[in-house]
Amino acid sequence: MALILFNKPYGVLCQFSPERGGPPRPTLADFVKVPGVYPAGRLDTDSEGLLLLTDDGRLQARIADPRFKLPKTYLVQVEGEPDEAALGKLRRGVMLKDGMTLPAGAERIDDPQLWPRDPPVRFRKTVPDSWIALTIHEGRNRQVRRMTAAVGLPTLRLVRWRVGEWSLEALPPGEWWQV
Incomplete structure (x- = not known):
């Protein structure tokens, strides 16, 4: 199981694939070169800071799901x-x-x-x-x-x-x- 702590810079999309249309913007793929991990939760493009990424679906749900009130x-x-x-x-x-x-x-x-x-x-x-x-x-x-x-x-x-x-x-x- 991988758990990655990433300090997402301002302006970076909180996804690994680029957006369609519009100006190109940096994505997680420009920073994190670990296969099979996905963000547990999101940060808006204009927000910065801690983003957790994991390859464990249960951990991802526990972090992101509001029912767990983390x-x-x-x-x-x-x-x-x-x-x-x-x-x-x-x-x-x-x-x-x-x-x-x-x-x-x-x-x-x-x-x-x-x-x-x-x-x-x-x-x-x-x-x-x-x-x-x-x-x-x-x-x-x-x-x-x-x-x-x-x-x-x-x-x-x-x-x-x-x-x-x-x-x-x-x-x-x-x-x-x-x-």
Whole structure:
């Protein structure tokens, strides 16, 4: 059984095959040269960070299936300054178009020591930005971005840092290691 931790860079498709039509974009095949592994879960093209890949279907289901409620922690750069009211809403659950989210772990954090993003996040002199750590137990489409927007804190940068017991630690973008 193979379990691979991959630090997916911004702009990389979370699949091994290229998209049809549109401009060519890098895929997992450009980085991970291990046959027979597939992503356990997904990260949007504009999200970065920890992606787990495995050749074990049961492990893939346990990681990706929301029924198992495996915690996923994201470092989220948001536009604005989160106050206790906004963090409280995230902690209690947020109403989205597809229903109420489960309660999340949410805390303001100091700017993490991350790699530079290419392209860089837009910077505006008149609008502050800050970072929060958000831990969710489900995996709806673009859930973290929709949750922060719902409490008035649009996401500028999204980095998945941890999935269950596995985390990025010192793994540079575009690199992977086998557990």
